[in-house]
Amino acid sequence: MSATYDVYIKKLTTQELGYRKGRLMTGGYFYISKSAVGSFFKELDKYVLNDFLRLDFNDPLEPGNIIQASYVYHNDKYAKENGTRNEYRIYHNRAIAKHQLHFQPYEIVVFIKDGDDNYRIEHYTRNDKAYRILENIIEDSKIRGQHALLQLSEYNTLLNV
Template identity: 35%
Template structure:
């Protein structure tokens, strides 16, 4: 049986608060009945996450975070007892599939373990059919593709797999690398402001910061041209050798806000992006447990990140810190 997941996206999943858009992060909630289509996540690891590779009908391939919010099984965590699995949406997914509330999301799993996604928009000639299928999927968890005979769209998703099978393994690797390289370049050129997390006081800067260059300028200002961790610069009053680092990556919906950034020495920036270190919710440097204890990185463990006086609202916001830790299992 070839299983299909079909879901009509709700307002909360698409970042709405009432009718006001872009008020929170965007995701796709996976109901319990549909979990068997996706990789298994552990109850024993707080916020266990896996990267799933997905392909669209336009042949773009991207990676997405599948996250199990399982605080229910960690009573020592002073949070609501979450017990749900989400796919976190990013700019590429939303742009290519035009995702928003009331859009119908379709997912199938291919034999190679990857996924193929599609969307049906309100006004599409088949929207009524897929709205009905979405209701059936809500009841059953997953649908059998062989029983969906009123449309060919599901078959087209599975055809992505059949087309790729004519390529040898080297061709597939080259094709995939080409897609990711092109995607990365396109995104860097198009990098724009994205919605702030709910509660982020630095959201007031959203209308002022329109580009990566603006983002970097603010970080240089609030950290006084010094590395936020080392507290030093190579040249007095000069940002040479310092990078504007994102906490929650922009490819995962992180905004261009000072509260989602750090001014870091290039070497620490690379370590941060690769997940060797992160920030606790109270902005102390934490080191990932698999980093050897003899490493120099540990000299920065416990360092508190603080912007200069007057810019306290621009300190790293806990939601971005948590996303970064979750992504890298820190």
């Protein structure tokens, strides 16, 4: 059995935020590293086409309010003949991203597990003092791309929380 983690950190990309040729063209999502599947987020059924869960998030702008987003496994590689997709995403909606420009490329989001399917999202811009610390954690991560996994105690220690 692989290790389990309490914190998933990712740097946002232009692609997942909906930018094409420098312009905002489509809706956004959070691309989820397969390293975080099973160790942070639940693994979904690879043979159920586009299997999904509704995840609960504690609203960072309204404490006590729960917001939801769809966690989807695009898996036609396994669920359809001649399929090619094999990726996990959490789709933005107006509860997660209050407007189209809520999240910007190269900002960092941190998902913290608050329960089985309940999470908290922390959002850091380059102006936040924790941004450079998080960027270093991502750079030191063995996960390909702009992702990192940590235990909550490690995260709190690194950010001096």
